[in-house]
Amino acid sequence: MEMPRPIPQPLVELIAQRFRVIGDPMRIRLLDHLRDAPSTVGELKEALDASQQNVSKHLGVLHQAGIVSRTKEGTAVRYAIQDESVFAICELVCGGLRQQLDELDALLGGQSEATS
Amino acid sequence: MEMPRPIPQPLVELIAQRFRVIGDPMRIRLLDHLRDAPSTVGELKEALDASQQNVSKHLGVLHQAGIVSRTKEGTAVRYAIQDESVFAICELVCGGLRQQLDELDALLGGQSEATS
DNA sequence: CACTTGTACAACGAGACAGTGGTAGAGTTG
DNA sequence: CAACTCTACCACTGTCTCGTTGTACAAGTG
Structure with missing residues (x-):
């Protein structure tokens, strides 16, 4: 992994954004739980004692960043670590x-x- | 580096805070420049085309996080990568x-x- | 001792982001 | 088809952070 020096501005923004995505306590806890086992929103909501909307939103952020994957399972959606x-x-x-x-x-x- | 599972809440906060410190474009650019050579606020201000106050503030954040070190040099202060x-x-x-x-x-x- | 240079700190306004409530869509069950 | 469950999206609000402005402090210079 060679890094161009100095790091070009767009790449700097990308890196910073990436760090911001991970730099949230709730999302770290979500990742920590997903590491044990892929889970649905409902399961994570119970495990972390958070609102469904909040869990869903954070999972959305992680998914958009390509860190977790989504899989439909009937009426539920199972999230898993992707990166x-x-x-x-x-x-x-x-x-x-x-x-x-x-x-x-x-x-x-x-x-x-x-x-x- | 063994990680306790699940990660205790205080540690989660610490990790998140750490990521936030690095998750800023200006600070990434500061670190990138400091990697080349330890520099003073004035030098970094010129290199990054930013205000002196802004550079000083971000360096303060990095220093408080223990990522850079401070060394007084007469009237100037030289910052260097510590971590x-x-x-x-x-x-x-x-x-x-x-x-x-x-x-x-x-x-x-x-x-x-x-x-x- | 004034003046210049280099740095840090406090306060303010603008903008971004997290959390919540409400709601709509998809799938299952009777 | 109606009712229920699970999830995602939208709008609102409070909070945090960034960048700037103004200022104070320390050190060197005339």
Whole structure:
């Protein structure tokens, strides 16, 4: 994956939009559940304790971004992960977070557990 | 990097926030330039043709997120990449984008090269 | 000590986005 | 065909964020 330098403006917009799509707590939780098993709107609504409209809307965003797939099943619609790379991305982010926490921990650990 | 399943709510918020920080065109361009060389606010302001206040604000966001570092240099402040993982993340996103484009291309390519 | 340069902070208006209520369409059941 | 279930779309509202303007602070320069 070679990246042109500097990154052209349209690509920057695409990347930013992509990050925005994933950068929502509700959508992250939806993806997390879909990773376990493809689900319908109703199932996710129950699992996340959210409104049907809200779940449907977020799934629509994820679907339009090509991250999840839709399959009609009689009267219901089953959603499934289509772009597995989002989880790799998530884990990289978690790695960055963990690294920061570790550094912070090292700084504080060397001194004391005073604060609080 | 093992991920607890389901991802606890506070972690979900953290991840989402992280994505939001990166999910801004201006900040992506700042990171792109900082990748070439650590720079001051003034240099980035010139390079990106943006206002000093705007550049400073976005750099502040990136710094608070621990993605860039600050170093005073006399009257100026030099910013540098601190968390290199953002580029790996970016390239994963680009990979996902490319894959989608390829799939779309395959679908259209099988038919015709009509559009444009 | 004034002046210039470089940076950060606060406040404001504009725009985008998330969540909710209402509603319409598709499919199943009696 | 009528009633019910499941889902998607539309409009509205509150909230957040971006970019700009104005200003304050620090450091070097005459």
